[in-house]
Amino acid sequence: MRILVTGGAGFIGSHLVDALIEQGHEVVVLDDLSNGKREFIAGLEENPRFRFVQGSILDRPLVRQLLAECEIVYHLAAVLGVKNTVENPLKVIEGNIDGTRNILEIAWENRVKVIFASTSEIYGKNNELPFTEQSDRVLGPPHIHRWCYATAKALDEHICFAYADKGLPVTIVRFFNTYGPRQTSTQYGGVVPKFIVAALGRHDITVYGSGEQTRCFTFIDDVIGGLLPCMDPAFDKHAFNIGTTYRLTINELAAQIKRLTDSASSIVHIPYEAAYGPGYEDMQNRLPDISKAEGMLGYSPRTNMEQGLSKTIAWYKDNEGWRSA
Ligand code: UDP
Numbered sequence: 001m002r003i004l005v006t007g008g009a010g011f012i013g014s015h016l017v018d019a020l021i022e023q024g025h026e027v028v029v030l031d032d033l034s035n036g037k038r039e040f041i042a043g044l045e046e047n048p049r050f051r052f053v054q055g056s057i058l059d060r061p062l063v064r065q066l067l068a069e070c071e072i073v074y075h076l077a078a079v080l081g082v083k084n085t086v087e088n089p090l091k092v093i094e095g096n097i098d099g100t101r102n103i104l105e106i107a108w109e110n111r112v113k114v115i116f117a118s119t120s121e122i123y124g125k126n127n128e129l130p131f132t133e134q135s136d137r138v139l140g141p142p143h144i145h146r147w148c149y150a151t152a153k154a155l156d157e158h159i160c161f162a163y164a165d166k167g168l169p170v171t172i173v174r175f176f177n178t179y180g181p182r183q184t185s186t187q188y189g190g191v192v193p194k195f196i197v198a199a200l201g202r203h204d205i206t207v208y209g210s211g212e213q214t215r216c217f218t219f220i221d222d223v224i225g226g227l228l229p230c231m232d233p234a235f236d237k238h239a240f241n242i243g244t245t246y247r248l249t250i251n252e253l254a255a256q257i258k259r260l261t262d263s264a265s266s267i268v269h270i271p272y273e274a275a276y277g278p279g280y281e282d283m284q285n286r287l288p289d290i291s292k293a294e295g296m297l298g299y300s301p302r303t304n305m306e307q308g309l310s311k312t313i314a315w316y317k318d319n320e321g322w323r324s325a
Pocket of ligand 1 (some may be wrong): 082192209213
């Protein structure tokens, strides 16, 4: 297959591209390098089945040119990160809504299958756990920027389902706190790389709020295992939760990373306001029901936290340059 991967130089994208090339596909990566790193795909640049194009999903002529050559697009390019969401709402809304609408509109012109990367955030502050694919969205008010990413991604899903109704093959995956090698820390700000970088640098590991909030962290290799089968037309017009059901508190995560890095860092707690400004509403718990992905995609997350964190820590030890990226 000829496959376009938007955001293919990013954390999840670059791992997906490795797997697609490994499977024998031809891959074109479109990435504006706002968050993606050329180095993550550097090993593929000599491969005749690989091509990198630096550009934006907002550039319609470019997207049109690339989609005309492909049969499938994995649309992973997004403007994300909690800090980005609270500080740059317009960038988050424009990148995620205008960008995704471009991809869908142009995919429709060319009848290209779309696999759309969505997020557990679309369930909003629903407290009824676990989240199934049919669960309600409970969104906060529009004047709180924190909800603009969730809202933009949810609108993207509406666009996906609307095109799916017209007959476009579309599959949606909702990621739950993916982590692993190549997840850099400063721009995106995910908690796992932030804690690892702090622990290795012997800086304070900073927990926001009580630290008793839970997440189900999902290792990148398992996520890729859920993404690959989505190419099959049998999964058109479906959304899938891609996560794990193992819940960890942020306090436990901090302690585990401190132990695995043998770090002298202190674990300190600060209020949410100090990190994200006033009015930040954190999700206290987030737990997916993954039985649909297990049953249909054959998805089966196998990496436990200790294994996944050890691999991620090893990557940061081997690639010291990314600690400030
Ligand atoms: N968090 C934290 N310290 C940090 C970054 C994040 O305690 O330096 C917490 C954050 O408040 C949230 C959890 O870790 O409860 C996961 O945060 P992340 O930004 O990785 O993703 P989220 O699940 O909030 O989208």
